[in-house]
Amino acid sequence: MHFLRQLFLLSLCVLSFNASAKIQESLVPGGIALITLDSTQGKPHFKFNNKPLLVTQQDGKTIAVVGLSLNIKPGEHFISGYYGDRKQLIKKFFSVKDKQYTTQNITIKDKRKVNPVKQDMERIIPEQKRKKKAANFWSDETADINFLTPVNGIMTGSYGRRRVFNGHPKRPHSGMDIAAQKGVAIASPAAGTVIESGDFFFSGNLIYLHHGQGLITLFAHLDTINVKVGDKVEKGQIIGTVGATGRVTGPHLHWSVGLNGTWVDPGLFITD
Numbered sequence: 279m280h281f282l283r284q285l286f287l288l289s290l291c292v293l294s295f296n297a298s299a300k301i302q303e304s305l306v307p308g309g310i311a312l313i314t315l316d317s318t319q320g321k322p323h324f325k326f327n328n329k330p331l332l333v334t335q336q337d338g339k340t341i342a343v344v345g346l347s348l349n350i351k352p353g354e355h356f357i358s359g360y361y362g363d364r365k366q367l368i369k370k371f372f373s374v375k376d377k378q379y380t381t382q383n384i385t386i387k388d389k390r391k392v393n394p395v396k397q398d399m400e401r402i403i404p405e406q407k408r409k410k411k412a413a414n415f416w417s418d419e420t421a422d423i424n425f426l427t428p429v430n431g432i433m434t435g436s437y438g439r440r441r442v443f444n445g446h447p448k449r450p451h452s453g454m455d456i457a458a459q460k461g462v463a464i465a466s467p468a469a470g471t472v473i474e475s476g477d478f479f480f481s482g483n484l485i486y487l488h489h490g491q492g493l494i495t496l497f498a499h500l501d502t503i504n505v506k507v508g509d510k511v512e513k514g515q516i517i518g519t520v521g522a523t524g525r526v527t528g529p530h531l532h533w534s535v536g537l538n539g540t541w542v543d544p545g546l547f548i549t550d
């Protein structure tokens with residue numbers, strides 16, 4: 279009898295876990311806003327800061343998933359758009375709270391990776407153009423927003439940290455670092471297309487995937503890359519392995535998630 283009761287409680291736990299496995303709203307810099315739309319009025323076309331927004335279904339509702347940049351000001355913001363071919367403009371308001379991220383000091387042995395020389399800049403500038411283009415990629419297909427964790431490892435939750443490299447303040451951390459050994463497999467968190475890949479000065483071997491409607495994932499510092507630009511990947515497909523290429527202190531995966539052209543906290547998308 280006691281055993282049956284435990285089994286019953288265990289099954290309840292499993293059920294409640296599955297029911298909560300969906301992306302989480304987080305109305306802070308680096309978070310996401312989930313804004314309910316009225317799809318009975320026609321196909322929604324909404325934008326934030328002039329960037330088109332991902333629209334999907336969750337819990338039987340149509341929602342816009344809005345990426346909030348790390349430098350968004352706390353306070354009232356809105357998305358705007360229209361339904362179908364009626365061009366009557368509608369605004370939907372939401373409120374962003376403040377969030378203070380911590381500061382991290384990092385020591386990098388290769389000084390050129392912190393203060394690049396002229397010849398490095400000749401490589402970095404075109405790479406940054408390619409990265410910007412990949413981060414702002416858009417096509418209309420349906421997006422799967424419920425992600426698998428890409429690597430079995432220790433997630434640092436380091437998104438948003440202000441970082442000081444060898445005493446020089448640099449841009450805040452735009453992704454999550456997952457510590458794992460060199461050679462550990464990296465799985466695609468959702469179905470998508472490879473839109474950029476290569477060996478970059480800071481990011482090392484990297485891959486950008488597009489999962490639909492501007493939802494982008496970036497994987498950096500890889501040891502090996504198993505895919506090429508244009509490939510379609512399945513959810514869970516191995517795309518490469520963890521490495522220590524680019525600006526790193528040791529082997530780990532740097533994983534970023536982008537929406538409407540801005541990097542947000544990847545932790546909000548993990549539902550496995």
Ligand SMILES: [Zn+2]
Pocket residue numbers: 451453454455531532533
């Ligand atoms: Zn990182």
